[in-house]
Amino acid sequence: MTRGDDFANREFHKTWETVTGPVMCDFRVDDDPGFSRLDPVDWSNTRAVLDAGCGPGAYVAHVRERLDPPPFTSRRTSASSA
Amino acid sequence: MAVPVCVDVAALPFAEGAFDAVMAMHMLYHVEDIPAGVRELRRVLRDDGTLLVSTNSVTSEREFMDLLMACGLKELPVQDARFSSENGGELLAEAFTDVRFFEERSKFVVPDPGPVVNTVQSMRYSLEAHLASSVTWEDFLFRVADAAQDVVDRHGALVTQSLSGVFVCR
Ligand SMILES: C[S@@+](CC[C@H](N)C(=O)[O-])C[C@H]1O[C@@H](n2cnc3c(N)ncnc32)[C@H](O)[C@@H]1O
Numbered sequence: 577m578t579r580g581d582d583f584a585n586r587e588f589h590k591t592w593e594t595v596t597g598p599v600m601c602d603f604r605v606d607d608d609p610g611f612s613r614l615d616p617v618d619w620s621n622t623r624a625v626l627d628a629g630c631g632p633g634a635y636v637a638h639v640r641e642r643l644d645p646p647p648f649t650s651r652r653t654s655a656s657s658a
Numbered sequence: 659m660a661v662p663v664c665v666d667v668a669a670l671p672f673a674e675g676a677f678d679a680v681m682a683m684h685m686l687y688h689v690e691d692i693p694a695g696v697r698e699l700r701r702v703l704r705d706d707g708t709l710l711v712s713t714n715s716v717t718s719e720r721e722f723m724d725l726l727m728a729c730g731l732k733e734l735p736v737q738d739a740r741f742s743s744e745n746g747g748e749l750l751a752e753a754f755t756d757v758r759f760f761e762e763r764s765k766f767v768v769p770d771p772g773p774v775v776n777t778v779q780s781m782r783y784s785l786e787a788h789l790a791s792s793v794t795w796e797d798f799l800f801r802v803a804d805a806a807q808d809v810v811d812r813h814g815a816l817v818t819q820s821l822s823g824v825f826v827c828r
Contacts, residue, residue, distance in 0.1 A: 595776050595779045595780040597772060597773065597776045598770075598772065598773040598776060599773050599776045599777045599780060600722070600766045600768050600773050600774060600776075600777040600818075601766070601777075602773060603766045603767055603768045603769070603773060604764055604765070604766055604820070605764060605765050605766070605767050606764045608762065608764070613710070613712065613760070613762065613824045614710065616708060616710065616758075616760075616824075616826040617679045617708045617710060618708070619679075621678065622678040622679045622707075623678055624676060624677045624678050624679075625677060625678065625679045625680070625681065626670075626672070626676075626677040626679075626680045626681065626699075626702060626703075627680075627681045627683070628667045628670075628680065628681065628682045628685060628695075628699060629667060629682060629683070629684075629685030629686075629688070629689075630662070630681075630683075631685075633660065633662075634683075635681060635683060636660050639681075640660070
């Protein structure tokens, strides 16, 4: 958007109520795209998690990925082959 | 399975020790009674569980705040300062014995004034009351649009440092 577009037009702002366009957060240059701030929790010993004030749930997928047990491998198969 | 529940953090409908881990990310500064919220987070957490709390520093996004001050904001809104990197540890120590802080830095590189104006518009609830008396909200937005355009013209982008951090509480 350049000077002269609607955002710089006073009349436009008088009626502009809902913000639906991009905001500054969309331009974050994050050193930590991997959410390492979650690392201090011992997730191996964790099942029930409360994300208080979760908003739209930015952390849900990252927490779930840490909670999910590794893929199931059948003990019976290895026992029977022993 | 994630189950959304809409309640006040200061009155959680969960049993003592119901959770193995609790998170309160960038939210405690919104809460009316912060000490009550912290007590509730402790109560619903397992005795040896971990609470993670993220928040901003009061010096975060200084370049953006300076731009707003130059456009007619007479003082910074206090909302984030209610629970910040600076004072959060003290508030958490009321309910947790071991509170450690890990600082995080990132930045916003905004190549267009549109998102700057959108952000200001989305903060109207907290900014409008802090405008100089001669400046209307519409004047303010107009000035911000102009100032952001100037920065983008001169530097290619508005760059502002974000300072935040995580408290790990046990
Ligand atoms: C800045 S958003 C953070 C969202 C999310 N935690 C994140 O980091 O992306 C603040 C959130 O706090 C929630 N909130 C504000 N006051 C609250 C309260 N008293 N109890 C519970 N949640 C609250 C809001 O609904 C909003 O979702």
